[in-house]
């Protein structure tokens with residue numbers, strides 16, 4: 458790729474909107490300069506759009522996209538998180554590496570269409586159908602790496618340690634593809650994943666444990682000690698009330714309380730969900746500067762509960778957004794779900810108002826970007842930093858509501874009055890991967906996905 462000069466109507470910077478902005482991108486897709494347009498300056502592309510930092514998806518289980526919408530046909534029996542989980546296990550038992558690649562490529566391309574350029578994959582589908590490791594230990598992870606590369610996304614692959622079926626319970630037969638009985642085998646997987654990732658330009662490796670249900674204290678401590686400095690550590694926690702009750706019964710503490718009593722939690726920890734926490738547990742998270750990954754559409758879909766966001770954000774808590782089961786893939790909708798849940802509980806309209814900054818949507822976009830970058834284990838100092846890849850979501854300036862909105866109200870219009878046509882395109886590593894709503898490889902990716910799912914015949 459040769460270097461490229463884009464001119465945008467405006468670009469969001471940490472200091473606010475910069476109008477008539479020229480972004481120069483080098484041959485690798487990294488930002489060389491961001492400057493105001495000078496009359497008669499030569500540029501390569503004049504974009505009738507507003508550039509925002511692209512969205513960061515901090516929690517994904519790619520294979521679950523193949524069952525999106527399928528767990529809503531309720532034939533009389535009660536249906537909750539645990540019955541949904543059974544349906545998910547049935548799918549997990551079937552997916553081959555090739556099928557995973559086809560599913561994830563379609564999913565990631567769809568994410569790109571929605572403005573995402575990075576995804577953190579919480580990956581526990583490690584082994585063959587019979588539960589034995591693949592000859593190539595990180596085979597399933599490598600399917601995800603190729604999928605992200607094809608879709609044009611940055612991937613943070615987070616191999617996940619999973620050892621038990623519940624607290625002090627052996628794993629079930631249906632969990633056999635997830636399980637590493639010996640943590641040394643899991644470390645082998647981590648090293649194999651690292652090695653494989655080195656051949657991809659935009660892949661890095663995180664580390665994590667499935668939950669305090671699935672890993673005992675000793676292996677959890679060893680895993681935490683094994684991580685590299687600055688490596689993101691992810692764990693599901695306190696998503697369901699039953700999980701809290703199980704922890705209280707078997708560990709004599711609530712999940713977050715137990716984690717903080719036993720592990721030195723720091724700013725590199727990403728607590729996924731943390732839905733059911735007490736005020737004391739929230740203080741523990743805030744003091745440690747650990748992050749919470751909120752997945753509003755999945756949490757609503759699964760009937761998890763509502764994270765106490767207002768209190769957490771008011772105290773400057775770090776947070777990000779994940780699409781988790783992919784029942785929803787729209788970052789703006791995730792943010793609206795998060796906000797509206799709080800509005801309905803508190804009868805106030807100011808969930809995203811923060812530190813006196815009155816532009817709620819701008820705060821939400823910036824905070825979720827920073828939290829998302831942390832979740833990837835990437836630098837989160839500023840977005841659109843010189844030397845970083847140029848990753849942007851571009852809002853269509855010709856869309857009627859956008860065309861008539863001042864910069865003062867632009868972010869809020871995008872967030873609260875959004876419809877799909879507002880996204881003109883997505884730039885990843887300096888290059889359009891989605892333009893006018895269409896992914897650059899849409900046809901071939903779709904074809905492969907449809908063929909794969911038809912063969913699986915699970916829908």
Ligand code: ZN
Nearest residue numbers: 518579693781
């Ligand atoms: Zn999850």
